[in-house]
Amino acid sequence: MGPSDERWLDEEAGPLVRPYAMTRGRTRHTRADFDLIAIIACTDATPDERAALGPEHEAILEVTRQPLSVAEISSYVDLPLGVVRVLLGDLLDQELITVRKPAPVTDLPGERVLKEVIDGIQGL
Amino acid sequence: MVSKVSNPSDPHGGPPLAIKILIAGGFGVGKTTLVGAVSEIRPLRTEEMLTQESVGVDDMVGVEQKTTTTVAMDFGRITIRDGLVLYLFGTPGQDRFWYMWDELATGALGAVVLADTRRLDACFPSVDYFERRNLPFVIGVNCFDGADRYAPEEVSAALDLDAGVPVILGDARKKESGKRVLIALVEHVLDSMLRQRGTDLSMATY
Numbered sequence A: 001m002g003p004s005d006e007r008w009l010d011e012e013a014g015p016l017v018r019p020y021a022m023t024r025g026r027t028r029h030t031r032a033d034f035d036l037i038a039i040i041a042c043t044d045a046t047p048d049e050r051a052a053l054g055p056e057h058e059a060i061l062e063v064t065r066q067p068l069s070v071a072e073i074s075s076y077v078d079l080p081l082g083v084v085r086v087l088l089g090d091l092l093d094q095e096l097i098t099v100r101k102p103a104p105v106t107d108l109p110g111e112r113v114l115k116e117v118i119d120g121i122q123g124l
Numbered sequence B: 001m002v003s004k005v006s007n008p009s010d011p012h013g014g015p016p017l018a019i020k021i022l023i024a025g026g027f028g029v030g031k032t033t034l035v036g037a038v039s040e041i042r043p044l045r046t047e048e049m050l051t052q053e054s055v056g057v058d059d060m061v062g063v064e065q066k067t068t069t070t071v072a073m074d075f076g077r078i079t080i081r082d083g084l085v086l087y088l089f090g091t092p093g094q095d096r097f098w099y100m101w102d103e104l105a106t107g108a109l110g111a112v113v114l115a116d117t118r119r120l121d122a123c124f125p126s127v128d129y130f131e132r133r134n135l136p137f138v139i140g141v142n143c144f145d146g147a148d149r150y151a152p153e154e155v156s157a158a159l160d161l162d163a164g165v166p167v168i169l170g171d172a173r174k175k176e177s178g179k180r181v182l183i184a185l186v187e188h189v190l191d192s193m194l195r196q197r198g199t200d201l202s203m204a205t206y
């Protein structure tokens, strides 16, 4: 029984069921780690052979070659947010992605940035 | 599809800023339409699967049931410049997804509450919610064809808004209209910020 057998079984379970099933008994990254607008970028690290990344992991790595928000990733790979967050947790564990969290809630953008935003919208 | 997405941040530049604005309001009031009118990308859709105790929701006395619901959120993006991106999130239109709102509202700059004068009460829950959370918001009156026209002051009075909460009349389908309401919101946030600073105002730097 090699790892490839396990993987085959995994895939048979279907793309939606598996990520949820995989989370059982594991440490989960919290929701706060993957805010809707946190920016995810894939790193150049090579995936661990034994990690058996699924096609959904691969899909996320593919779309995050350009840094992308969590919400956008969910939309592009067409998986619910909850599933995407689990998959991102896997990728983060293996340092295959970096996460840039949005500024803390207490740290509202300053006057200069807000004026920039107003000008930016004006120019649309 | 993916390849057309412009880079929302420079991984090697300064810290990118992502600003979140919520588009709220009752069911079918024009939230998705507004997001689409101003977004540089067609509105995207993300879903969250929620498991909830459905007690109370369906009035089944004493029957505890867990159901899984899918809540869809639309969102769009406006790139102000490299490293400064605005995300617009349309909130789920149904009240029973309130707790989804908490995640959306966390860290948000503010909200646009869309209102339809033919059924103003549909936006009461949104107004209450943002007032309670102390999140700055503006009212965007989506003037549907055939709806009676009201002056902003009338809408303001009918919604019992605090003085200073802007009411903007518009058409969610029109880009210029969407721009106006978003600008009104950011200006409102700026105003509140400056007012809080009070006497430091004259020394404000930028």
Ligand SMILES: Nc1nc2c(ncn2[C@@H]2O[C@H](COP(=O)(O)OP(=O)(O)OP(=O)(O)O)[C@@H](O)[C@H]2O)c(=O)[nH]1
Residues within 6 Å of the ligand: B026, B027, B028, B029, B030, B031, B032, B033, B034, B090, B092, B093, B094, B142, B143, B144, B145, B170, B171, B172, B173
């Ligand atoms: N005449 C008119 N129709 C509008 C206007 N804004 C939106 N609509 C139409 O109203 C319908 C509902 O608009 P949506 O943008 O889907 O509303 P929503 O708030 O996203 O709806 P939910 O997400 O289902 O709550 C669509 O068919 C729009 O084309 C408007 O200003 N005038």
Ligand SMILES: [Mg+2]
Residues within 6 Å of the ligand: B031, B032, B033, B074, B090
């Ligand atoms: Mg909608």
